[in-house]
Amino acid sequence: MSKIYILCVDDEPDVLEVIVRELEIFEDYFPVETASSADEARAVIRDIEKSGDHLGLILCDHVMIGENGVDLLISMQNSDFTLDTRKVLLTGQAGLEATVDAVNRASLSHYIAKPWSKDEVIKVVKEQMTHFFLRSGHDTLPYAMILDPMTLAKALHDGLGGDR
Amino acid sequence: MFGDNDVNELIARIEELELPVFTFRKGSQILEIDQPNDALYIILNGEAQLYRKNEDDDLVVVDTLKRGSFLGLISFWTKQPSFSSSVASEDLDCIRVDRRAFDRLFEQDRVFSKAMQSLFIDNLTSRYRRLVNLNLKVDKLTRDLEIERNDLRQAIEDLERTRLKLVNKEKLATMGQLLAGIAHEINNPASALLKSVESLMSQFPELFHGKESIVESQDNYELLRLGMESHLMDSATQRERMRFLENAYPHLKRSLIRRLSQVDDLGIPLLESSIIAANKKAENIDTLTSRIRFYEIGIYLRGINLSLERIVRLVKSLKNYGRPDSGSRETVDLRNCVHDTVTVLNNRLKHYDFSLEMPPTPEVSCYPGEVNQVLTNLIVNACDATEEGGAIRIACKQVKGGVSIIVADEGAGIPEHLIDKIFEANVTTKNSGGNFGLGLGLAISREIAQKHDGKLSVKSKLGKGSVFDFWLPL
Numbered sequence: 001m002s003k004i005y006i007l008c009v010d011d012e013p014d015v016l017e018v019i020v021r022e023l024e025i026f027e028d029y030f031p032v033e034t035a036s037s038a039d040e041a042r043a044v045i046r047d048i049e050k051s052g053d054h055l056g057l058i059l060c061d062h063v064m065i066g067e068n069g070v071d072l073l074i075s076m077q078n079s080d081f082t083l084d085t086r087k088v089l090l091t092g093q094a095g096l097e098a099t100v101d102a103v104n105r106a107s108l109s110h111y112i113a114k115p116w117s118k119d120e121v122i123k124v125v126k127e128q129m130t131h132f133f134l135r136s137g138h139d140t141l142p143y144a145m146i147l148d149p150m151t152l153a154k155a156l157h158d159g160l161g162g163d164r
Numbered sequence: 165m166f167g168d169n170d171v172n173e174l175i176a177r178i179e180e181l182e183l184p185v186f187t188f189r190k191g192s193q194i195l196e197i198d199q200p201n202d203a204l205y206i207i208l209n210g211e212a213q214l215y216r217k218n219e220d221d222d223l224v225v226v227d228t229l230k231r232g233s234f235l236g237l238i239s240f241w242t243k244q245p246s247f248s249s250s251v252a253s254e255d256l257d258c259i260r261v262d263r264r265a266f267d268r269l270f271e272q273d274r275v276f277s278k279a280m281q282s283l284f285i286d287n288l289t290s291r292y293r294r295l296v297n298l299n300l301k302v303d304k305l306t307r308d309l310e311i312e313r314n315d316l317r318q319a320i321e322d323l324e325r326t327r328l329k330l331v332n333k334e335k336l337a338t339m340g341q342l343l344a345g346i347a348h349e350i351n352n353p354a355s356a357l358l359k360s361v362e363s364l365m366s367q368f369p370e371l372f373h374g375k376e377s378i379v380e381s382q383d384n385y386e387l388l389r390l391g392m393e394s395h396l397m398d399s400a401t402q403r404e405r406m407r408f409l410e411n412a413y414p415h416l417k418r419s420l421i422r423r424l425s426q427v428d429d430l431g432i433p434l435l436e437s438s439i440i441a442a443n444k445k446a447e448n449i450d451t452l453t454s455r456i457r458f459y460e461i462g463i464y465l466r467g468i469n470l471s472l473e474r475i476v477r478l479v480k481s482l483k484n485y486g487r488p489d490s491g492s493r494e495t496v497d498l499r500n501c502v503h504d505t506v507t508v509l510n511n512r513l514k515h516y517d518f519s520l521e522m523p524p525t526p527e528v529s530c531y532p533g534e535v536n537q538v539l540t541n542l543i544v545n546a547c548d549a550t551e552e553g554g555a556i557r558i559a560c561k562q563v564k565g566g567v568s569i570i571v572a573d574e575g576a577g578i579p580e581h582l583i584d585k586i587f588e589a590n591v592t593t594k595n596s597g598g599n600f601g602l603g604l605g606l607a608i609s610r611e612i613a614q615k616h617d618g619k620l621s622v623k624s625k626l627g628k629g630s631v632f633d634f635w636l637p638l
Contacts, residue, residue, distance in 0.1 A: 013396045013397075013399075014396070014467060015470065016399060017396075017467075020422070024419055024422075027417075027418050027419035027422060028417050028418055028419050032422070033399075034399035034402065034403070035399050035405065036398060036399050040399065040400065044403070065514060065515055065552075065553075066552075066553065077387050112513065
């Protein structure tokens with residue numbers, strides 16, 4: 001069975017370590033990958049694509065050495081493989097302009113401001129992964145334990161495929 | 165006094181000529197502006213002033229007339245209303261000649277007509293002379309005014325510059341106090357935390373080791389120690405390790421693989437037995453998790469320790485950086501100034517290919533706060549001029565008679581026509597992207613350099629970058 005990945009991108013290794021630790025409960029369902037730059041993130045995405053797997057969600061910092069997070073998200077929006085990937089900005093420093101850009105051109109799914117709380121991150125990841133399933137049409141059954149029942153129920157009730 | 169003889173002659177013959185003499189008291193009006201006048205007055209004694217209204221309707225003295233002068237000459241001659249008001253500025257005696265008397269005497273009396281002609285000429289000559297002088301005076305006044313206006317303009321510019329400098333200085337002083345205050349407030353708890361973590365790191369492992377041990381377990385003790393000595397792994401290395409461990413131990417869940425991937429090559433053998441046992445019973449998995457936890461606790465302790473050290477270092481730099489100058493020179497190692505400023509500006513510099521070259525240098529007598537200010541200006545300018553990822557090089561080295569701090573960038577460079585002006589106030593090249601400064605940074609920096617008997621110079625090439633050299637004498 002193909003795997004659905006979560007990718008975390010931040011240029012500060014300590015921050016990356018903390019995020020991954022907080023996403024531990026997802027790891028046995030959705031392998032978590034990490035990258036410390038936009039370039040590395042692209043390499044990881046290529047590997048995921050090559051092995052026939054999927055990328056469900058990216059949690060991305062904005063201010064990074066080299067290419068910034070919003071530009072990475074925009075380029076992902078323009079690629080078929082990552083079009084459905086849920087795009088979450090996790091940042092303390094994105095200005096209004098960059099955020100507007102992310103919303104308009106990368107269809108930003110969610111914005112988490114630093115410093116974040118563990119509960120908030122888990123809640124957002126749960127909801128967003130659920131939206132990914134509804135949108136991409138993957139079978140939700142094996143993941144029922146980890147997805148967000150409220151979002152699922154609402155989607156079934158509305159008869160809609162996700163929030164967009 | 166002109167026309168004296170003529171006037172004397174007239175006076176001598178007043179009675180014979182049947183001319184009336186009028187006396188005006190000081191302040192009384194003789195002629196009124198815009199009113200008809202049909203007589204000619206010749207001043208015998210005293211003084212009259214002529215008034216006209218200016219644009220604001222205020223009366224202005226336009227001429228002062230004395231003995232021998234005519235009053236009402238223009239209106240009498242042209243038969244137009246009086247051109248100005250005349251008022252006796254002191255008690256005044258004058259002959260009044262109305263038109264009839266004038267015509268009669270002018271035709272019949274040779275002495276009168278001769279005196280009149282001569283007085284006319286005198287009056288007109290004198291008025292013309294005054295006009296010429298007045299024009300010269302106006303010209304001089306205009307020039308004086310122009311000079312004064314330029315002086316004023318310069319003064320206003322100077323004032324504005326001084327004001328901006330003061331505002332800037334005040335801001336810096338306030339910021340310095342604020343920084344020192346914050347730094348102090350952070351420093352205390354951070355230092356306390358650091359002490360606690362240091363104690364924890366030395367004492368906590370002992371709980372699992374030697375005489376003090378509550379749970380004797382050499383391996384767990386080792387795992388803890390290894391965790392505390394571990395190095396942060398970059399994401400690519402961790403990915404590789406996870407792949408390796410997944411292949412080696414396919415029975416482990418990915419969350420365990422991730423946790424295990426943090427453990428270094430010395431730690432894995434210590435865990436090996438638990439790893440192999442972990443494919444059987446749930447409690448064996450718990451055992452493995454607990455044992456990995458020892459290593460992780462080591463990592464956390466190390467992480468806290470490193471972060472705290474970073475905070476303490478930053479706070480120390482902030483304190484040095486923001487410290488207000490004591491008012492007298494201090495003998496300092498300039499490399500500390502560079503170090504403090506670079507630490508404070510790390511947030512900007514980390515986006516560049518930044519290098520620091522600082523061989524030992526002799527100490528220099530200076531105001532460290534001001535040196536920091538210059539360095540801040542130069543480094544911020546270098547960042548502003550350079551694309552992210554570009555090279556910025558800072559060097560501090562001994563040169564002839566002093567120490568030079570070099571801030572070099574490979575940024576936009578300075579246009580040739582601006583390079584001589586770059587140290588003047590209000591000159592800035594940062595006029596694009598809405599990110600412009602006051603254009604004071606370099607002006608203030610050069611002033612600071614001069615105050616230290618030092619030099620601040622630049623070499624730059626458009627498109628290649630700029631090299632600023634801040635030199636302070638030993």
